[in-house]
Amino acid sequence: MxxxxxxxxxxxxxxxxxxxxxxxxxxxxxxxxxxxxxxxxxxxxxxxxxxxxxxxxxxxxxxxxxxxxxxxxxxxxxxxxxxxxxxxxxxxxxxxxxxxxxxxLKMSIQESDEVLTKVQVKEPSILCKKTLGQLKLGSETGMTIIAMRHNNKWLYGPNKNTRIDAFDILFAKGPEDGEAHLIELADGITDEI
Amino acid sequence: MKQEKHKKSLLGRLQRTPHWKKEEFTEIEYEPTSVKELLTEMKDISELIIDLAYSALLFNSTEIAEEVKFLEVRMDKMNYDIRIMAMMAARTKEDAEQLSGILQIAQAAEKISNTAGDIILLMELKPKGLLPRILKDADEQLFRIVVSANSQACAKMIGSLKIESETGMRVIAIRRKNCWIYNPQSDNTIQSKDTLIVKGTNEGYNDLNEFLLGKQEVLD
The missing domain is CATH 1.20.58.220 (Phosphate transport system protein phou homolog 2; domain 2)
Structure with a gap:
């Protein structure tokens, strides 16, 4: 080897x-x-x-x-x-x-520096039908997707080629203002990544 | 008053690399604070300390390694405090069951910080060439940037610059002259000539680097 x-x-x-x-x-x-x-x-x-x-x-x-x-x-x-x-x-x-x-326990986790968040992607969201590589959520919003539920399947540590579809549930980690941004994107309230 | 001071987290403060006092290793005294604050700080330290340990190796910094040792000792003490507090709080079997979960998390956080202590011991083996090669393919990497005097970041607060949400780069430590700020918070400022240790993707690094070198006016 x-x-x-x-x-x-x-x-x-x-x-x-x-x-x-x-x-x-x-x-x-x-x-x-x-x-x-x-x-x-x-x-x-x-x-x-x-x-x-x-x-x-x-x-x-x-x-x-x-x-x-x-x-x-x-x-x-x-x-x-x-x-x-x-x-x-x-x-x-x-x-x-x-x-x-x-x-x-939950309060301590919530109050720590890096926020964990969970959000479901809605149909009108700009995130739909795009791969994580295209979206660059990490460098644009500071949020890293650590796991997601996609087509009734769980994905852990998704990579560049992982595609987001409507109704996926994203588990992410990052700064507080990044969390708000990600939620707005997933809800379809903003299209600006 | 003295206790008030202890309650405040050590992170996000300008400090010198601690000089070692023997007592810090030997004398453990119980100090009352809240379980929630202790657990939050233990979680924060356990996440920071691994990045610091790798930074110490990667940038061959004995000062960062000292900080890792310092935090490791502090974690031992916090783990001790939290155990005593939990025992005093338990009145029923149900209390005890719930509190044991808290202690298990605290124990895990302490274990992670011990691991960081093991990582810095690798400095003796001088893994200089090897470590960068291993880490270069990681999704998130550690970088070092010196802030230029003409960067728009100078004298601004980290929170107002939105560094993490704009670039995904997390500032792990700032070196200012002989002092350090570990795990800077949103109200810490960035000054000209500061050395920042940051973690994130290559793309995020390029954006932040341009901005801190003064080649880019805004972060977006």
């Missing part, structure tokens, strides 16, 4: 684990068990990825293709992501337990 393959595995673990933290907080904020369960599945996926990385890196070091130092750095970065994924699972676990959430 090439070093680049390991590098992209490390990046996948890093990005997925950070997405999981956002998803787990969203699951609490919106009492959403589906999101919480997804965090569990992603955590298992990351565990597998980490195990594979571990094994394959040792193999490559043994064969002399990768230096011990490089392997050490890659493993430690991957371990950091794996631990963040574990933490996200612990957060999601609170949602999956059969206990009503303490009201303080």
């Amino acid at each position: 090439k070093q680049e393959t390991f590098e992209s595995m490390v990046l996948t673990i890093k990005e997925q684990s950070e997405l999981m933290v956002d998803l787990s907080y969203s699951s609490l904020l919106y009492d959403n068990t589906t999101l919480a369960k997804e965090v569990y599945e992603l955590e298992e996926h990351i565990d597998h990825l980490f195990e594979r990385l571990h094994h394959d890196l040792f193999q490559e070091v043994k064969e002399g293709n990768i230096t011990v130092k490089t392997a050490q750095i890659l493993l430690k970065l991957a371990r950091a992501g794996e631990e963040i994924a574990d933490a996200a699972r612990e957060i999601a676990d609170v949602q999956l337990r059969d206990v009503e959430l303490h009201p303080i």
Whole structure:
């Protein structure tokens, strides 16, 4: 296996684990068990990825293709992501337990610096029938879509090619004024992105 | 009065890199504040601290690494405070069940901050060439920008510039001479010659960079 393959595995673990933290907080904020369960599945996926990385890196070091130092750095970065994924699972676990959430929990999540939001796209919205790559919501509104419900299917960490249609439900994260902008766009109140 | 001070978050304030006092590691004293404030701050720190840890590695900054250590210790203390408060608040089994959820979230936030502490330990291995290569394909990256004297951003508040909602770039830290502002808030200003550490997409970075270099008059 090439070093680049390991590098992209490390990046996948890093990005997925950070997405999981956002998803787990969203699951609490919106009492959403589906999101919480997804965090569990992603955590298992990351565990597998980490195990594979571990094994394959040792193999490559043994064969002399990768230096011990490089392997050490890659493993430690991957371990950091794996631990963040574990933490996200612990957060999601609170949602999956059969206990009503303490009201303080939601308030704390709402009052933190980055706002989580949930919005349904209406038919006249400018967002309809466009891909996330075309819309550039991230750089235009500051809002990152972390998950969405599209045609009765859930998508987590959607990418550039993901298309938004009417009635999709978007879960996003970003600054407060970005949230207001995104809601206006989804409602069709403004066409200005 | 002293307690009032402690209640205010440390984030968004101009500060020097903390000089280490031994007591900060050894002496944990319980200070009453509200569970909600503690949990909010713990969540905010847990999200900031990972970006700071990667910034320390990427820009080879021991000062940012010190801040990571400082926040990590602070998180330990907050986690301790929140546990004591929760125990004092529980009167019934139902209380205890609900409060245990809060403690679990606090624990997770503390775990994330410990991870940030592990990330900065990588500085010893000098991952200089490797880390930028790994992070270059990320959707969101970390950048450093020095503000030009002729930029329209000078002496304006971050909130009024709407940096995040216009470019998607989140300001993680500002370096002003020898001082730092970590996790600046909307009422923090930007000054000429400030170094900003920001996180976001390549596109957002290009827009913000032009603006902060004074090549672009407005952000949009």
